[in-house]
Every structure is written in structure tokens, then in C-alpha cells.
């Protein structure tokens with residue numbers, strides 16, 4: 311079938327994207343769903359920094375690539391061997407498909423699926439297939455989803471079924487920002503009730519982590535960013551203190567305000583400067599947790615002795631260490647109880663053709679989550 315998709319022709323574009331136009335809206339050929347695959351009518355898809363990292367070249371990926379991974383939609387058709395979905399099912403997309411058979415999957419850690427990770431790096435679906443073509447040439451998939459498109463074919467393990475009347479534009483955010491941020495707090499760090507928390511980097515993931523920390527009973531929540539507007543959002547969501555990290559003394563100030571540092575510092579910006587702040591404000595015996603995805607050639611250094619003498623730890627968190635089939639439904643339940651106010655992350659709605667402008671806004675920190683309404 312013919313589909314309309316947002317295709318990145320080449321990585322490494324310079325901003326403003328509204329001038330360099332790295333993403334084009336193209337009509338592509340989409341193969342029907344094969345064995346274990348599902349055709350989904352995408353209803354809403356949001357712009358994430360992981361898309362932006364492919365656009366600007368921070369995360370190297372093969373091109374041309376159909377972008378997008380944070381999305382929701384409705385099952386249109388299922389391929390052979392798919393028994394857990396039927397047409398009409400409401401679904402949220404997951405950006406790491408899991409094979410169920412590798413060591414990580416068998417250990418109950420699908421976010422670390424080796425087969426899914428390789429497929430994502432290669433720009434294919436889980437089984438190595440490429441379903442998108444233009445004039446007979448393959449178009450690579452982004453994170454097994456390629457959601458900036460009216461229809462997609464994905465592996466069944468890239469989907470979680472939802473039995474809830476949550477609107478599609480809000481549901482989309484659960485597939486990346488919410489599971490990454492809330493999961494980092496509740497799964498990776500598994501914070502204690504009454505503990506002290508800091509969030510460094512207040513994009514969709516950082517503010518989701520903040521909501522998770524509040525829901526999990528953190529007593530003191532310090533929000534840190536270089537953008538004052540984002541600090542205002544954090545305050546509105548319940549941060550107890552905010553600090554602008556452009557201030558060179560930010561570490562000393564946070565140490566003073568937190569009386570020696572926080573139990574858990576979450577770094578979500580994927581920037582070395584943010585990691586230095588997060589580690590610097592982690593108290594003796596505390597943990598620094600990062601969800602950042604910097605360029606693979608970047609290295610972060612820290613005073614070696616502090617790991618032992620201060621018993622500090624550094625932990626990575628991918629997909630919020632989530633089991634999406636378990637965690638997305640429970641996070642949606644918490645949203646329904648107003649304990650995760652995800653609506654606050656959704657600042658803008660655009661049409662597919664406005665995507666380059668959307669990425670400018672995201673890069674400039676002028677928006678939190680920008681959702682593409684695929685019905686437009």
C-alpha cells in the first residue's frame with residue numbers, strides 16, 4: 311500500500327531545519343504485514359530528542375530513514391502467527407522490540423534485547439525485514455517503528471495493547487518519554503519513600519522522571535536545567551527547588567540546599583556537563599542515574615576515589631529498565647488517578663508537513679512534547 315512518511319535523507323543537518331529541510335514528506339510503498347508483524351494506523355506521534363539526534367547526527371543511523379518512534383494508533387491488520395492483537399485494538403508503540411529468546415530477554419530485561427538492539431542499529435524490523443521502499447529502494451526503519459507515517463508495519467513485540475479511553479495524543483507519550491523517565495525512577499533506581507531526588511535536564515524524559523519521583527514519594531525534588539521556562543514547568547509539576555545550571559556555582563548551591571547532596575540524581579540530557587552536575591550533587595552513598603544518549607565517542611570522567619570512599623554509584627537506565635507490557639498499563643492507570651499528569655508534557659500539536667519547524671522548536675527548548683496529529 312502507499313503511505314505518507316517523514317523521511318530523513320541524510321544525517322548531520324544544521325539548524326534551523328526550517329531552512330535546511332532535512333526531512334521530506336514522501337509517498338512510500340509499505341509491504342503488507344509478514345509473519346509476526348502488524349499493520350497499524352498511526353493516530354498520533356510525538357517528536358523526541360532521539361529523533362533529533364538522528365537528524366543532527368549525534369546518534370549515527372543508516373539513511374534514508376523514516377523517523378518517529380513515540381506513537382499510538384489502531385491495529386488495522388495482523389500477519390501470520392499474531393494471536394495477541396486483532397484489528398481495532400488500540401496500541402502504543404515501544405521503541406525496543408524484544409525477541410523473547412536472548413539472554414537479556416530471558417533475564418526479564420527486554421529493554422536490553424540483543425536482537426532488538428541490533429535491528430534498531432541496522433534500521434530494520436526485529437526480524438531484519440525492511441518494509442518501506444521508494445522506487446524499489448529500501449527506506450530504513452527508526453527504532454522498529456517509523457511512526458511519522460499514516461500507516462506502519464511493526465513487529466508484534468513493538469506494540470502494547472491498551473484498554474483505556476486515554477486520548478491518542480497523550481497515549482503516544484507513554485511509549486518513550488513516560489516509560490523512560492518514570493521507569494528510571496521506579497525501576498532502575500527504585501527510589502525509597504521519603505528520599506531526596508534531583509533531575510538534571512527537564513525535557514519530556516526529565517519531567518516524566520520528576521512526576522515519577524513525586525508519585526513514588528520523594529520528599530525533596532530539585533529540578534535543574536539551562537532553560538528558565540523549563541524550570542517553571544518543573545515548579546508547576548511539584549519540584550521543591552529549581553536551579554539554572556548556567557550558573558557556574560550550581561553544584562555548590564544544590565549541595566547547600568540539599569545539605570550535602572541528594573540520594574538520587576537523574577541525568578536526562580545526554581550531555582557531559584549535565585552528568586558532571588548530577589554526579590557532583592549526588593550525596594555520599596547516593597546514586598547517579600542517567601538516561602542520556604550522547605554520541606558514542608563521548609567519555610565522562612569523575613574522581614575515581616569517590617566510588618569507594620563515598621560509596622557513590624553510577625547507573626544507566628535504558629527504556630527506564632521497563633517491561634513495557636507490564637509497565638505501560640500500570641503507568642496509564644496512575645495517569646487515570648491523576649498521579650502522573652502526562653498532559654502537562656504535551657505543549658504543541660502540528661501536522662506532518664510542519665515537522666522541520668517542530669524539530670527547531672524542540673532543539674531550541676521552546677516546547678516539551680510536540681505531537682503530530684496524523685489525521686491532519
Ligand SMILES: [Zn+2]
Pocket residue numbers: 358359360361379380405486487
Ligand atoms: Zn524517544
Ligand SMILES: [Zn+2]
Pocket residue numbers: 408409410411412413414415416422423424425426
Ligand atoms: Zn531478546
